[in-house]
Amino acid sequence: MADIRVLPKQLAELIAAGEVVERPASVIKELVENSIDAGANKITVEIQHGGITYMRVTDNGCGIKPEQVSTAFMRHATSKIASESDLFKIGTLGFRGEALASIGAVSKVEVLTKTRENENGICYSIEGGSETKCEEIGCPDGTTIVIRDLFYNTPARMKFLKKDSSEGTAVAAVIDAIALSHPEISVKFIRDSKLVVATSGDSKLASAVYSVLGREFASGLIPVDTTTEGIRVSGLICKPVHCYPTRTKQYFFLNKRFVRSGVIAKALDQAYKNSIMVGKFPAGVLNIELDADRVDVNVHPAKTEVRFSDERAVFEAVYYAVKNALSIGDTRPQLELKPKKPVENTGFSRMTAEEYRALAKKEEPKGETIAEKLYKNVSETKPYSVMKDFQKSLVSNRTVNITFPKAEEEKKPDISEAEPQRSLEFAFEKKTEALETDETRFENISFIPDTEIEFKYIGEVFRTYIIVQYKGSVYFIDKHAAHERMLYEELKKDGVKEVQSLLSPVSVALSREEYRAVLENKELLNGAGFEIEEFGTVSVLVRAVPAALEKTDIMYLISDIAANLVKFQKAESDIIDDLYHNIACRSAIKGGNEQSAAELEEFARRVLSNNDIMYCPHGRPVAFELKKSELEKQFGRTK
Secondary structure (H helix, E strand, O other), X not given: OOOOOOOOHHHHHHHHHHHHOOOHHHHHHHHHHHXXXXXXXXXXXXXXXXXXXXXXXXXXXXXXXXXHHHHHOOOOOOOOXXXXXXXXXXXXXXXXXXXXXXXXXXXEEEEEEEOOOOOOEEEEEEEOOEEEEEEEEOOOOEEEEEEEOOOOOOHXXXXXXXXXXXXXXXXXXXXXXXXHHOOOOEEXXXXXXXXXXXXXXXXXXXXXXXXXXXXXXXXXXXXXXXXXXXXXXXXXXXXXXXXXXXXXXXXXXXXXXXXXXXXXHHHHHHHHOOOOOOOOEOOEEEEEEOOHHHEEOOOOOOOOEOEEOOHHHHHHHHHHHHHHHHHHHOOXXXXXXXXXXXXXXXXXXXXXXXXXHHHHHOOOOOOXXXXXXXXHHHOOOOOHHHHHHHHHHOOOOOOOOOOOOOOOOOOOOOHHHOOOOOOOOOOEXXXXXXXXXXXXXXXXXXXXXXXXXXXXXXXXXXXXXXXXXXXXXXXEEEHHHHHHHHHHHHHHHHXXXXXXXXXXXXXEEOOHHHHHHHHHOHHHHHHOOOEEEEXXXXXEEEEEEEHHHOOOOHHHHHHHHHHHHHHOOOOHHHHHHHHHHHHHHHHOOOOOOOOXXXXXHHHHHHHHOOOOOOEOOOOOEOEEEEEHHHHHHHOOOOO
């Protein structure tokens, strides 16, 4: 065995620095958190070349006392904790006392700091852990720290840094989190001499979101503010129709500390369940406030991972806060029509008859007649009335005959493109009274609106979308999505009421994994109306299904359910939920099916009078609203 020795101080500091200082972003995070702990309400961060060669953090906080500046760069020197008990109720962002020591060990650092009580400040420099300068200097209240040449003395660490652009983006992500978690602080971020972020510090989260994430993200957010069992959840969340394909727009803060938490993320997902499309993730900014002794932030050196004393309480607080906010603040999605493109000015709209004649008298360019030129200019917008007046104005001088090709006849919808009927048919023996037709299945929905609403039924287009006029808006309703949601809510409320036995049981061959999954969840499937039993080594026999699925391809249905059971290892409640999704989707009326005007009108009534019917179980919107004002903009009636 090799000899055991005590490492030299400088080598030990370099090793310790590796736990805290990974890249420029981790340096900025530590310094900005120190500025916040110092009571600053204005913080400016500037970097060059991704922060590798230059970083500067300036604040107007309390500053550091002259006699304590050098002490601040000693390892485990901190003003945040004093005893062991403080570790279990940490209320500051920084507390380890390792940040400045680690940064000073791997870079060239210069500090200018002044407290309000002192007339002069201190300029202190340290390189590679060794002090090089400490003298009085005139400077404003607060602290400015400049870091140059990160990892200049550890080239092995330097080679693992990414490109300047990547490192700069990582720093920007840190600034975004700081600005969103502390809207009461004015934060500025300058990257390669360009101002990238500037928040007002007006204490309004909406203002910080607008400055950091942009106008598009900030528009239409829903406020959250609920307290449950001493846990307050506040912030802003997006509407279900504005969810994103990744989780990058999820910002979680615990007592204003940016954290990554699977518990919070899971609660957010569950609150949006059945309201967002598959493959999309909710976005928002949430701050969870709870007593410091109910959470352990001393889990990871970067302090971004935390551990809760009661994860269930945190989960429920976030879930119910978001769910309540969605029930109050979510509204029908509005159709956003693109602004009209300005028509290219061909000169026709403002030219008088005399000017037209003057144009006609001009010499025709070689290879292109005036008629061809005029046709070329107007072929896109086809202002027929303008051209007609133009022709009339030329009669007395020179007639120009212009003909337009006939507009392509609008393609009629091909009814054959509607969802094909299943080729397999099975004879059913009714175990209970079954639903006979689409009409009777529709009538079975027991929802009764609390209040009568007045609207005007306009009609149906493409045998899929219902159009109605209601409260100064036009609504486009997807009848399949709406019916699917109604059926799903009925199933959640009452379960499967009616089951039909098959006269000829259906054998379904499965893979070994699917076979095992189906048998393991046999009781759940029975509870959802599927009577299934073993049949051979890798096959099951289906003897009964929910009555609403009488026209469904049984083999395809069971294979699909079995595949989902294997693919997604879920809790019992989630499996039942998925089964209800499947039943509702397959038994709902389809686009292309024909219903009477009375049925469609009743459909619209149920949708408009119940705000719970806003999304199908897969997250697709049930209806879109087109406001009268938006239509008038398109027709130029208003600006």
